[in-house]
Structure formats: C-alpha cells, structure tokens
Amino acid sequence: ASVFRIVILPGDGIGPEVVTEAARVLEAVTAALPDVDLKLETYDFGGCSIDKFGEPLTEATLEACKSADAILMGAIGGPKWGVNSKVRPEQGLLALRKALGLYANIRPANFASDSLLNYSPLKPHIAQGVDMIVIRELIGGAYFGTRKELGASPQEDTAWDTMIYSVPEVQRITRVAAQVALAANPPLPIHSIDKANVLASSRLWRKVVIETLEEEFPQLKLDHHLVDSASMLIVSNPKKLNGVILTENLFGDILSDESSVIPGSLGLLPSASLAGAPSVADYKSADFKATPGLYEPIHGSAPDIAGQGIANPVGTILSAAMLLRYSLGLEKPAKAIEDAVRKVLDDTEKGGAGYRTADLAGQHKTKDVGDKVIEILKTL
Amino acid sequence: ASVFRIVILPGDGIGPEVVTEAARVLEAVTAALPDVDLKLETYDFGGCSIDKFGEPLTEATLEACKSADAILMGAIGGPKWGVNSKVRPEQGLLALRKALGLYANIRPANFASDSLLNYSPLKPHIAQGVDMIVIRELIGGAYFGTRKELGASPQEDTAWDTMIYSVPEVQRITRVAAQVALAANPPLPIHSIDKANVLASSRLWRKVVIETLEEEFPQLKLDHHLVDSASMLIVSNPKKLNGVILTENLFGDILSDESSVIPGSLGLLPSASLAGAPSVADYKSADFKATPGLYEPIHGSAPDIAGQGIANPVGTILSAAMLLRYSLGLEKPAKAIEDAVRKVLDDTEKGGAGYRTADLAGQHKTKDVGDKVIEILKTL
Ligand SMILES: CC(C)[C@H](C(=O)O)[C@@H](O)C(=O)O
Ligand SMILES: CC(C)[C@H](C(=O)O)[C@@H](O)C(=O)O
Numbered sequence: 001a002s003v004f005r006i007v008i009l010p011g012d013g014i015g016p017e018v019v020t021e022a023a024r025v026l027e028a029v030t031a032a033l034p035d036v037d038l039k040l041e042t043y044d045f046g047g048c049s050i051d052k053f054g055e056p057l058t059e060a061t062l063e064a065c066k067s068a069d070a071i072l073m074g075a076i077g078g079p080k081w082g083v084n085s086k087v088r089p090e091q092g093l094l095a096l097r098k099a100l101g102l103y104a105n106i107r108p109a110n111f112a113s114d115s116l117l118n119y120s121p122l123k124p125h126i127a128q129g130v131d132m133i134v135i136r137e138l139i140g141g142a143y144f145g146t147r148k149e150l151g152a153s154p155q156e157d158t159a160w161d162t163m164i165y166s167v168p169e170v171q172r173i174t175r176v177a178a179q180v181a182l183a184a185n186p187p188l189p190i191h192s193i194d195k196a197n198v199l200a201s202s203r204l205w206r207k208v209v210i211e212t213l214e215e216e217f218p219q220l221k222l223d224h225h226l227v228d229s230a231s232m233l234i235v236s237n238p239k240k241l242n243g244v245i246l247t248e249n250l251f252g253d254i255l256s257d258e259s260s261v262i263p264g265s266l267g268l269l270p271s272a273s274l275a276g277a278p279s280v281a282d283y284k285s286a287d288f289k290a291t292p293g294l295y296e297p298i299h300g301s302a303p304d305i306a307g308q309g310i311a312n313p314v315g316t317i318l319s320a321a322m323l324l325r326y327s328l329g330l331e332k333p334a335k336a337i338e339d340a341v342r343k344v345l346d347d348t349e350k351g352g353a354g355y356r357t358a359d360l361a362g363q364h365k366t367k368d369v370g371d372k373v374i375e376i377l378k379t380l
Numbered sequence: 381a382s383v384f385r386i387v388i389l390p391g392d393g394i395g396p397e398v399v400t401e402a403a404r405v406l407e408a409v410t411a412a413l414p415d416v417d418l419k420l421e422t423y424d425f426g427g428c429s430i431d432k433f434g435e436p437l438t439e440a441t442l443e444a445c446k447s448a449d450a451i452l453m454g455a456i457g458g459p460k461w462g463v464n465s466k467v468r469p470e471q472g473l474l475a476l477r478k479a480l481g482l483y484a485n486i487r488p489a490n491f492a493s494d495s496l497l498n499y500s501p502l503k504p505h506i507a508q509g510v511d512m513i514v515i516r517e518l519i520g521g522a523y524f525g526t527r528k529e530l531g532a533s534p535q536e537d538t539a540w541d542t543m544i545y546s547v548p549e550v551q552r553i554t555r556v557a558a559q560v561a562l563a564a565n566p567p568l569p570i571h572s573i574d575k576a577n578v579l580a581s582s583r584l585w586r587k588v589v590i591e592t593l594e595e596e597f598p599q600l601k602l603d604h605h606l607v608d609s610a611s612m613l614i615v616s617n618p619k620k621l622n623g624v625i626l627t628e629n630l631f632g633d634i635l636s637d638e639s640s641v642i643p644g645s646l647g648l649l650p651s652a653s654l655a656g657a658p659s660v661a662d663y664k665s666a667d668f669k670a671t672p673g674l675y676e677p678i679h680g681s682a683p684d685i686a687g688q689g690i691a692n693p694v695g696t697i698l699s700a701a702m703l704l705r706y707s708l709g710l711e712k713p714a715k716a717i718e719d720a721v722r723k724v725l726d727d728t729e730k731g732g733a734g735y736r737t738a739d740l741a742g743q744h745k746t747k748d749v750g751d752k753v754i755e756i757l758k759t760l
Binding site (some may be wrong): 083088090094120121122123126142143145147148149150157158159160161162163164165166167168195196197198199200201203204206207224227228229231232234235236237250251253254255256257258260261262266 | 463474502503522528529540543544578580607609611636641
C-alpha cells in the first residue's frame, strides 16, 4: 500500500472545527481504498503557536511540513495577533509558502450547486454558470521582493516594495495553469491578467506567458486582460473569465478574493498551494510521486463564531478533495467527495432535511455536515 | 467677470461625441451667470495626436493645459494604438497627469437615480444606496517608481517596478480625502485601503493616513481595510464602504474600476484628477483661485460604437459638473447640472418620453440627452 503522510494544521478560531470534519472525510474516503494508507499528524501553526512558542511557525512544524506528502490547514489569525503585533500568524503562512516553494495557488470559484445562486450578491443571470479557477503565483512579486520600511530620520521619508519577476518564475506558473486547463475536457481557456500598459514586471509576465504557451501548449486558448478591466468583468460579466485566470501574486490576491464572493459564502470554497503541477500523464504513471501542497479553505478564522460548532466545513472538505487530486494523484476519491458535497448542499432543494450551516441560512452544525458527507460517501 | 480658460481634449473614438455635449452644457449653464466667462479651446490629444504628430501629447497641448484653469477630456485609445505599439495614447495621459501634478483622482460610484438599479449586476438590496467616492493617489506608487524592463541577455532575466511612497505624498492625498469628506453634511467616513500586512509602502501609507487625520481632521471617522478584503466587500456588501475610499495608485486603479460597474453603465460616471483640493472655506473666500484639474468620464473610447452618435454623454456631462465644483469653485451650477441629469434619467420612470442611450436600453442619441439636459437647466 502507498503510505501518505498528511500534516494537519488546525490553526486558530474555527480552524480546528472545520479541519476536524475534513480529516474525518479524508479518513472515510480512503478507508475504502485497500492500497492507500493515510497517516495524519497534527501540528501547531499560526496564532496558537505564537501563544505557545512565541512564533507562528516553529522548526518542528516546518520540518514536519517539509517531509509530509501534503498539508491540510484550517485557518489562522485573529484580533489577538493583529496588524500592530510584532509577531503575526500571516508571517508563518508566508514563510511556510516560501520554504516549501509553494508557488502555485489554485482557487476555484464556482457554484457547487445552482441552489446556492440565492446567496450570490450578483443577479442570478450573471452568476449562474460562473466557473473560474484563479491560478495565482504565490512566492514572487511584491510579496517577496526587496523592500524598505519608512526610516526613523526625516531624510528617510519613503518606503518601497519591489514587484519583481524572473522568466523562470513566470514559466513555471504558466505550466501549472496549462496543466489545470488541460485536465478539463475540452481544455479550459487561459485568461492572463497583468498591467502591461504600465508595469515592466507585467510586460515580462505577458511576454513569457505568450511564449511558454505557444511553445509548449499551442493547443490552449489564451487572452489577456488588464487588471483594472478584469476587476470590472468579475462583477459585471464574470462568465467572460470562465476557465483559468492566470496572474501574479498581488493581483491574484485581489482578484481571487473578489471572485470568491460570487458563490455566496466564503465557507464553500477550497484552495490549493502547490510546488508544481503534475500532468495527467504523471498521475497515470506507475511511479507517481506526491506533489507537496498546502490545502486550506479560503475563509479566515472567524473568531466571532469560533467554538460554537456552526462554521461551514465545506471549503475545508473540498480542500481535502483537492489534496487527494493534486498531491496524491487520487482523482476518484477526490471526485467522490465533490459529488457528496454537492448532494449534501442540494438536499434542501429536494425537500430533504437539509444540511447547510448558518452562513447559508441553514440550521445545521459543522459536524452534521461532516456526518452527512461521510454517510453519502458510503453509498457512492 | 471671472474669465476661465477651459481646454477641451476630445480624444479618440466616442470622445469627441460625448465631449461636445458636455461642452454645450457647460456653456449653457454659465451663460446664465453674468460674472462668469468661459473660454473653451480644443486641442489634440491621444491617438488622434499620434496620427497627426507622432506623439500623444504635443508641446502645444501640454502648454495649453498647463495654463488652463481646467481641462475637459473625452476618451483616448483604441485598437489602432494597442499594447504592442511603441507610442501609445495612455503614455500621453500618464505624462499629462505627472506634468500637471494631478495627484488626486476622485471617482464617485453611486446611482444618479434608483431607476438605474435594474442595470446593476448586483442584486437590488445590495446595490441600492451604494454611494462611494474613490480617492486614488494618481502620480506615485508603482506607476512612477523606478523600473527595469526585461533585458536582452539571458543574465538579465528579471523585470521589476518599485511601489514607492513618501510621507508628503501620502499627506497631501489624505488632505484631499478629508476635504471631500468634510464637504458633505454630516462629513463622510474615510476608508483607507492598503496591504499593510505585507507591503512596506502600505505600512507607511497607513501610518501617515492615521497621523494626518488625527492631527488635522480629528473629527473624521477612519477605518482600514486590506485591499483583498476591500475587493470582496465592493461586491458582497459595498454599502459598508460608503463614504470616501482612500487608496494608492495601483489599488485605486483596480478598486475604482471594480466599483464603477455597480451603477450599471460605465457611461454614467465622471471623474476628476486634481492638483489639490480647495477646502470649503477656500471656495467661499473672495480671492478663490482655480485649482487645476482634468475631468473625464470613466469609460473608454468605445471604438465599436464611435461615430454613430449613440454614446452616453452623462459621464462627461457629470465630469463638467465636477469641473465647475472643484476647479472653478462654482458649486451652484455644478449642482444644477447634477439635478438636471437626474431628471433626464428618471424621465422614463415617470411615463415620459425617456432620455436614455442604448447602454441603458434607451433609444436616445447622444445629442438628445445633451439637448434635454440643457432644456431642463433652463427651467431650474
Ligand atoms: C494573510 C495574507 C498575507 C495572505 C496573502 O495576502 O497572501 C492572504 O490574504 C491570502 O490570500 O492567503
Ligand atoms: C490608461 C491607464 C494607464 C490608466 C491607469 O491605469 O491609470 C487607466 O486605467 C485609468 O485608470 O485612468
């Protein structure tokens, strides 16, 4: 049997609650697979780690993550470790991304079920059918370029950051976008987003995206949007961006969050951060090796509802599905989880008891949703 | 009588059509004022200037703009001078902003009339009552920092831009935001947007905004949002950002465009770019001097509908109102134009003939809307 080591980072706030359900789902879905053996290990990370050890990411947690096949995270942060604290949970997240080389952030924004259109801020005819996958470069650009803080003396009255990209950095993220586009049938179009009419880093970005796709993936459709124009389209006509949205770190931060509110609840959406993207051929090969990856729901730690057992675990459960797909190459159980989640969400529409949490006007608890997903998985 | 010199830059595509109507409105509204004398002068700018002179902003146009009291622009650009051309219309716009020191871009996003809620991509209960004014720093940040293009040799395989701000740059734009907030009664809250959890330039931004407001405008309400979170709120619950949104150049580019699609048609919205903001006291003082400013609708040159006389002139007409308000200190005729526009747009709802252009599912021509605004102005 293949043994996979999964590190669990529950984190802060509702993190532990949602991760518990996703871990149960992971165990349930793999229990049925005779040749797959998951070992789950839990580590401190984020605010809770600051409280215990004075730092968000300890050496022990980092080492565990480095040697793991994949990482499942809940959420980190909270008012206790706010913007004015010297040590903040996000620093741990940025350091972990960098240390593991997780350069590819993958964030789908779509409706698990049309019955959720009610919760979208967009009118139904605009929201229905939205199906975007934002692929954000995660360890380059202004996040990791040289920077200078405001100085103490009046002479040093500027502060700056460098938005910097190299050719290989853009090549590799473009290849990830291509693999994700090719995994769909027919392949998805790629929409590359930049600000090439102003920024040098964006001109490099555009040039390298064009060249890489032309040379290596000439079968894929590609177009380009300026970031300001893309931010309008996501609201006014998001279906025009259906497919893969490929962009740099800072633009991806903004646009992935913007698109994530379309499906109505942040509690629904998963994410993956990868150190590469295996191709479909890789998955099929006999000597497939796990691609390291960090999986987390896109929502925050929601301290206001923490400890009540009412958080929506769907985003984390779908993150677990992405973990199976991208890191372990287990497409079938990944798909099974996604189908089960769709059934659980649709249940209310069919006159069933309904398994939705409070963010979707439901009465159900975090654990009820986990239970129901596991129950349905058994029948699939 | 005060004589004001207004430079008109019709530009490309639908620019000349919409600017014609706004200029007529300006003349009509000031004809009634015995002590105000407007001199309108038209100059080449943008793509049409590239075609004639090889450059988007000639010395003659620049000099005229420098000595003018205010500038009214249509729109520039088009596929003829696309992203791959060496000389592009936008270069002229960036150069003009910089040369005139137009550091404060002001862009309201609101519903001129509730009858327009139909055209919003957002659900009515989310869109109704949205009333934001984005104040974007316009000549700093990554737009004007040092940059390096991708080199020709393999050793030079990076490109970068510098997001840089100085303390005085942030102070002055904060003061403009404060003046705009104070012009309303009660004063508007200020929402400052940054990415202070990652960027040094954003930490400077946040510190200076806080200090400037605390010291100079302690009566104003201030809060802070991270740019990713703000981009979500603009879609999911934009009224939370009602008031003044204060942000740096690149974030402002993205967020102002994002918010501008809420009112349903880009054709409706005006903008002002100022070299300062007079306070209410300034306007009232006897020796008020014009504040240089460039006024333009937020829409582009729309080459697809150019020459047909069907473009919506409302955004440009409202830009002319902002010109009267901010550059000439003429609040009353500015308000009169805004009221007249509201009446023209509302007309359809009252069973009247209706004066809406095709972007609002209307049958009326650019000129019809201009005529109607002028007709109503005469009755006010
Ligand atoms: C917490 C923060 C540093 C982080 C980012 O900006 O990358 C977050 O917003 C995200 O998108 O994961
Ligand atoms: C044309 C372009 C350079 C410009 C900008 O990015 O500032 C435009 O998008 C705007 O917002 O006025």
